[in-house]
Amino acid sequence: MEQKKNLLVGLAGQQNSGKSTTFNMLTGANQHIANYPGVTVDKKSGSYTFEGVRVETVDLPGTYSLTSFSLEERVARDFLINEKPDVIVNVVDASSLKRSLYFTFQVLEMGFGVVVALNMMDVATRNGMTIDIEKLQHRLGVDVIPTVGRKGRGKKELRRAILATTKRKEGLPLTISYEEIEPLLKKLQEKLATTVLAENYPLRWLAVKLVEGDSEAERILIEHLGSSSAELELTRKIRREFEENHYMTVADYMVGCRDRLASSIVESCVTREAQGGFNISEKIDKLLLNRFAAPIFLILTVFLIYQLSIVKGYELTQYWWPFLAKFRAIVASLLPDAGLLHDPYIRSMGLWMVDSANALLNYIPIFLILFSLIAILEDSGYMARIAFILDKMFNAFGLHGQSTLPFILGGVFAGGCAVPGVMSTKGIPDERSRMATILTVPYMNCLAKIPFYTLLVNVFFVQYKSWTMLFLSTFTIFAALLVAKFLTATVLKTKETAPFVMELPNYHPPTLFGVGQRAIERTWQYIKKVGSIVIAVSVCVFTLLQFPGLDDNREAYYQKEMDKAVTKFYTKIEGNAYAPQFQEEASLVALINLYTDFKTARLNVKSADASKALDDAYRESYPNLFVFMKPRGDKDAKTINKNLRSLASKRKSLRREIKNENIENSFLGMFGRALEPITQFAGFDWKINVAIFSSFAARESSVATIGVLYQEGADDNKSLEERMGTETSSSGFTPLHALAVMVFFALYPPCLATTIMIKVQTNSYKWMLFSMLFPTALGFVVASCIFTGGMALGMSGFQMMIAFYLLVVLTTILVGTRNKWLPSRHNRTKAILQ
Amino acid sequence: MKHRKRNRCCRLCDIPPGQTTRIRCHHAKGAIRQRLLDLGFVPESEVDVVRRAPLGDPIQCKVADYNVTLRNAEAALIEVEEVSPESA
Numbered sequence: 001m002e003q004k005k006n007l008l009v010g011l012a013g014q015q016n017s018g019k020s021t022t023f024n025m026l027t028g029a030n031q032h033i034a035n036y037p038g039v040t041v042d043k044k045s046g047s048y049t050f051e052g053v054r055v056e057t058v059d060l061p062g063t064y065s066l067t068s069f070s071l072e073e074r075v076a077r078d079f080l081i082n083e084k085p086d087v088i089v090n091v092v093d094a095s096s097l098k099r100s101l102y103f104t105f106q107v108l109e110m111g112f113g114v115v116v117a118l119n120m121m122d123v124a125t126r127n128g129m130t131i132d133i134e135k136l137q138h139r140l141g142v143d144v145i146p147t148v149g150r151k152g153r154g155k156k157e158l159r160r161a162i163l164a165t166t167k168r169k170e171g172l173p174l175t176i177s178y179e180e181i182e183p184l185l186k187k188l189q190e191k192l193a194t195t196v197l198a199e200n201y202p203l204r205w206l207a208v209k210l211v212e213g214d215s216e217a218e219r220i221l222i223e224h225l226g227s228s229s230a231e232l233e234l235t236r237k238i239r240r241e242f243e244e245n246h247y248m249t250v251a252d253y254m255v256g257c258r259d260r261l262a263s264s265i266v267e268s269c270v271t272r273e274a275q276g277g278f279n280i281s282e283k284i285d286k287l288l289l290n291r292f293a294a295p296i297f298l299i300l301t302v303f304l305i306y307q308l309s310i311v312k313g314y315e316l317t318q319y320w321w322p323f324l325a326k327f328r329a330i331v332a333s334l335l336p337d338a339g340l341l342h343d344p345y346i347r348s349m350g351l352w353m354v355d356s357a358n359a360l361l362n363y364i365p366i367f368l369i370l371f372s373l374i375a376i377l378e379d380s381g382y383m384a385r386i387a388f389i390l391d392k393m394f395n396a397f398g399l400h401g402q403s404t405l406p407f408i409l410g411g412v413f414a415g416g417c418a419v420p421g422v423m424s425t426k427g428i429p430d431e432r433s434r435m436a437t438i439l440t441v442p443y444m445n446c447l448a449k450i451p452f453y454t455l456l457v458n459v460f461f462v463q464y465k466s467w468t469m470l471f472l473s474t475f476t477i478f479a480a481l482l483v484a485k486f487l488t489a490t491v492l493k494t495k496e497t498a499p500f501v502m503e504l505p506n507y508h509p510p511t512l513f514g515v516g517q518r519a520i521e522r523t524w525q526y527i528k529k530v531g532s533i534v535i536a537v538s539v540c541v542f543t544l545l546q547f548p549g550l551d552d553n554r555e556a557y558y559q560k561e562m563d564k565a566v567t568k569f570y571t572k573i574e575g576n577a578y579a580p581q582f583q584e585e586a587s588l589v590a591l592i593n594l595y596t597d598f599k600t601a602r603l604n605v606k607s608a609d610a611s612k613a614l615d616d617a618y619r620e621s622y623p624n625l626f627v628f629m630k631p632r633g634d635k636d637a638k639t640i641n642k643n644l645r646s647l648a649s650k651r652k653s654l655r656r657e658i659k660n661e662n663i664e665n666s667f668l669g670m671f672g673r674a675l676e677p678i679t680q681f682a683g684f685d686w687k688i689n690v691a692i693f694s695s696f697a698a699r700e701s702s703v704a705t706i707g708v709l710y711q712e713g714a715d716d717n718k719s720l721e722e723r724m725g726t727e728t729s730s731s732g733f734t735p736l737h738a739l740a741v742m743v744f745f746a747l748y749p750p751c752l753a754t755t756i757m758i759k760v761q762t763n764s765y766k767w768m769l770f771s772m773l774f775p776t777a778l779g780f781v782v783a784s785c786i787f788t789g790g791m792a793l794g795m796s797g798f799q800m801m802i803a804f805y806l807l808v809v810l811t812t813i814l815v816g817t818r819n820k821w822l823p824s825r826h827n828r829t830k831a832i833l834q
Numbered sequence: 835m836k837h838r839k840r841n842r843c844c845r846l847c848d849i850p851p852g853q854t855t856r857i858r859c860h861h862a863k864g865a866i867r868q869r870l871l872d873l874g875f876v877p878e879s880e881v882d883v884v885r886r887a888p889l890g891d892p893i894q895c896k897v898a899d900y901n902v903t904l905r906n907a908e909a910a911l912i913e914v915e916e917v918s919p920e921s922a
Contacts, residue, residue: 064869064872064873065868065871065872067868069864069865069868069869070865095899095900096898096899096900098874098898098899099872099873099874099897099898099900102871102872103872127899252859252860252877255871255876255877256876256877256878259876259878259879281901285901289885289887289888289894291885291886291888292888294887294888295888388887388892388894388903389887389888389889391887391891391892391903391905392887392889392890392891392892393889395891395905401892498865498866498869499862499865499866499869499870499904499905499907499908500892500903500904500905500908501866501869501870501873501902501903501904501908502902502903502904503873503900503901503902503903504894504900504901504902504903506900
């Protein structure tokens with residue numbers, strides 16, 4: 001056969017067989033990820049050139065078989081049928097050869113050229129297995145290449161075997177014999193050969209699947225030949241007659257045939273060293289899955305993740321933030337200069353965008369650490385154990401053991417992000433649980449909610465700080481569980497469920513490349529979120545907060561105030577030696593801007609050395625003006641400096657007042673006011689309403705908005721906490737109000753980026769909309785109950801918090817243990833069996 | 835089918851950890867059945883019950899040479915017979 005210049009290779013295999021490491025080994029870094037058409041399953045492909053042939057390799061979803069029960073299986077099968085790859089590389093876990101052979105049989109049955117990559121040879125050897133490769137090749141009739149994907153062993157041999165397979169004649173590979181029904185299969189196959197199906201489908205495979213009763217195969221048949229074809233009638237007859245004669249289904253019989261064949265192959269090719277029957281994984285499991293030790297190890301693991309990623313990562317952000325600040329400074333220098341009272345629109349919007357993005361980008365060190373640790377958990381095999389340990393708890397609320405990972409990413413304890421959380425629900429095989437997980441991950445404590453909580457807690461719950469934080473971080477878990485239960489019992493009731501049948505893979509040491517790649521990939525997803533959606537929405541929010549702007553009267557008033565201050569400045573510096581150079585307004589504005597920038601830069605400087613460096617930098621950049629920043633003995637410059645200080649301070653407070661008034665009169669401000677009659681039941685005033693709305697883009701902005709709204713006393717260098725404290729106490733804002741706001745904030749809709757991810761994962765706008773509306777309604781009802789109820793009962797914020805917490809915990813326990821007194825599904829089957 | 839002396843039969847979910855059993859048949863249908871078959875819960879094959887999760891559900895089984903976990907609800911659909919230690 002002539003060698004083709006371009007080959008299409010499909011990489012197929014079961015989960016945990018090391019398919020992705022083999023894929024990385026084959027293609028190297030040259031990969032890209034897309035989606036299979038119409039579904040959310042990742043399609044990873046890559047290419048390499050070997051001996052002058054370009055080989056395009058597609059990594060198929062890892063599935064246990066190629067039936068049509070799950071989305072991944074259908075995707076993998078459709079790819080094989082439609083794209084007809086030249087060669088299938090079947091990655092096989094050498095350490096559990098028998099089960100892997102079931103899959104190999106299915107690929108062989110489809111009639112493809114197959115190369116078996118016998119992966120994880122090291123594990124097999126360690127477990128005392130010796131595999132006779134020659135014999136295995138002989139039995140399967142295809143090339144078998146031993147590989148160790150993680151260490152890149154067997155790469156060349158595998159690439160060579162792929163080319164060799166395309167040149168080989170067909171007909172050599174093993175055919176699975178179905179013993180008694182072989183003649184019937186032959187007959188059906190011959191019949192099918194006369195139909196149009198012969199062109200597009202491997203007939204042996206189709207015949208086997210039809211007899212087995214595979215729904216997808218039947219669909220193909222009906223689609224091409226109609227619902228009353230002789231072929232369909234024949235398959236039904238074969239099934240019926242077999243079952244009448246054998247007291248078992250054809251499908252069971254065929255499974256038995258395959259199982260016997262697999263057993264016989266394993267028996268003839270594998271020799272096992274007699275050993276204590278104890279491998280390393282089992283030894284580790286003895287300890288980690290021990291009834292008493294398991295919870296301790298689990299809590300330790302979670303605690304370690306928290307300490308390393310959130311606590312240490314937060315420390316790292318101190319080193320990371322200066323880079324972001326530098327970035328902001330660069331952007332600020334590129335934008336048009338600030339005016340005296342008003343900045344050019346493009347400047348304020350540009351800086352607003354940079355600030356919004358920076359607030360999110362600040363968390364990058366945390367995410368890199370968090371995602372690396374989680375990748376380690378996944379690759380090592382412990383994640384599957386966590387699912388095993390926690391499944392019962394999750395299952396009681398309609399979730400799944402594998403919901404653990406999304407919840408940890410979303411921030412179970414304190415700090416995470418719902419975007420990667422929602423993304424990671426992909427692996428949950430049970431559709432109903434998966435949906436419930438997607439819709440409840442946003443209740444976790446995302447990193448961006450923390451500053452807002454901290455602010456309110458520092459103002460209203462100072463004495464009970466740690467209790468309140470504990471309340472917030474644990475209350476959300478109970479809330480998520482209850483919501484999951486509610487959703488799975490109502491709107492999600494009709495969704496498909498799947499059994500929790502999961503392999504516990506052997507423990508593997510994770511590779512640096514694998515972990516690093518996953519961590520960077522997930523962090524990149526996060527950055528993309530910041531880059532696109534958050535910035536876009538921040539512009540909308542900015543516009544809504546900015547327009548329609550002040551009316552002319554107020555505008556004139558502020559202008560007059562500013563003019564007064566400027567005149568005062570000129571009067572004070574009259575006769576000053578430097579006075580002439582500031583007679584033009586532009587030069588004065590430039591001076592004030594420089595002064596303000598210098599002051600801001602000084603605030604960020606920690607050490608004396610850095611402060612000196614800053615001075616030198618400014619002295620060099622502004623040789624003529626620097627003297628007014630630090631006069632040092634120059635009497636005239638000192639006068640300018642003194643008056644400049646008061647002028648700059650006046651300007652600052654005027655600008656702040658304008659901003660405040662602007663927001664109050666803005667579209668968003670009006671909207672916030674318009675909602676006050678409703679939101680008063682929850683105790684929200686218009687400022688809180690505005691903060692809530694502006695935080696939809698990204699929760700970070702809520703603190704910034706609140707910061708603008710509460711600004712009386714900002715000039716006296718009071719912190720936002722103090723300002724909010726004095727201002728709110730005079731307006732009657734109590735800890736009870738704060739509690740209602742915090743609870744609403746905990747329950748309220750996910751940020752826009754998360755809802756977009758929900759759209760991607762559910763493939764439906766309907767669910768995306770639901771994910772926004774339901775939490776809003778829920779949060780509002782709960783907040784209203786807390787506030788209105790608390791007012792009626794005359795309870796303080798802290799008392800109400802305790803009462804509410806107890807109620808939630810009690811409900812959760814009751815719901816979680818209701819199986820104890822209601823007949824469960826597995827008790828019902830007992831009745832059937834007896 | 836060949837007849838062999840049947841031991842006491844019961845459901846997989848009722849087997850205490852540490853026991854070896856042989857699968858007699860499935861009562862599961864469709865996707866559950868396929869999944870169980872894929873993971874090696876094939877009639878006539880042997881299954882060891884290794885342990886239960888700390889909360890009592892799911893259970894961990896050893897099929898051939900790998901570990902699979904399944905919930906009691908699914909294990910209840912698998913009919914097994916106990917294998918006495920000497921015949922194992």
